[in-house]
Amino acid sequence: METTVTSKGQVTIPKQLRNALNLQPGSKVVWEVNEAGEPVLRKTGPESETRPDRFDRAVGASEIKWNGTTDEFMELIRGYSNDPD
Numbered sequence: 001m002e003t004t005v006t007s008k009g010q011v012t013i014p015k016q017l018r019n020a021l022n023l024q025p026g027s028k029v030v031w032e033v034n035e036a037g038e039p040v041l042r043k044t045g046p047e048s049e050t051r052p053d054r055f056d057r058a059v060g061a062s063e064i065k066w067n068g069t070t071d072e073f074m075e076l077i078r079g080y081s082n083d084p085d
Contacts (some may be wrong), residue, residue, distance in 0.1 A: 017041070 001014040013023065021043045023029065032040045066073055 013041070 003011045003014060005011050013029075017023075019028075021027075021041070024041060027043060028045045030042045030044050030047060032042065034040050068076075
């Protein structure tokens with residue numbers, strides 16, 4: 001796999017490596033050079049350090065609990081019970 005260093009010194013980690021290391025947005029990585037002078041990329045820290053997805057953070061955040069049916073909810077928010085044609 002090949003990648004290019006940008007003018008800012010940034011590189012994109014190829015998807016195959018991100019998947020193999022289970023790297024998610026917010027994951028911490030360490031770059032090292034081994035004894036042979038080769039670069040080594042290593043994931044650090046526990047999984048809990050990864051930033052939660054914005055949708056995962058929203059689950060359960062609402063204080064409104066609905067015990068009715070979907071049709072009843074749609075009637076409540078729309079003001080009518082049947083879809084207009």
